[in-house]
Amino acid sequence: MQKTIKIEGMSCRHCENHVKKELEAVCGVTSANVSADKGTAVVELAHEVDEVKFKAAVEEAGYEFVEVK
Ligand SMILES: [Cu+2]
Structure with a gap:
């Protein structure tokens, strides 16, 4: 199962990494692919x-x- 989360405020690779780390710490999330350009995870x-x-x-x-979509 895959879902797309819309996020505002990310501007670079560091932002992506912060979000990725937090999302991957959530129970049930096996991986998070974060894009600052698209504003999505x-x-x-x-x-x-x-x-x-x-x-x-x-x-x-x-x-x-x-x-979340
Ligand atoms: Cu950043």
């Missing part, structure tokens, strides 16, 4: 993850969570 999931967890991870990294 494509997450691969082992099981359903509550949107609230994604929001918390993105905010913990210091960026703005927009939505």
Whole structure:
């Protein structure tokens, strides 16, 4: 299962890495592919993850969570 998270505020590779690290620490996330250019994080999931967890991870990294598709 794959989902795309829209994120605002990332501008470089360091931002991508912060977000990737936080998202991959969430239970159920097997990998996160983050793009500062697109403002997205494509997450691969082992099981359903509550949107609230994604929001918390993105905010913990210091960026703005927009939505999950
Ligand atoms: Cu940055």
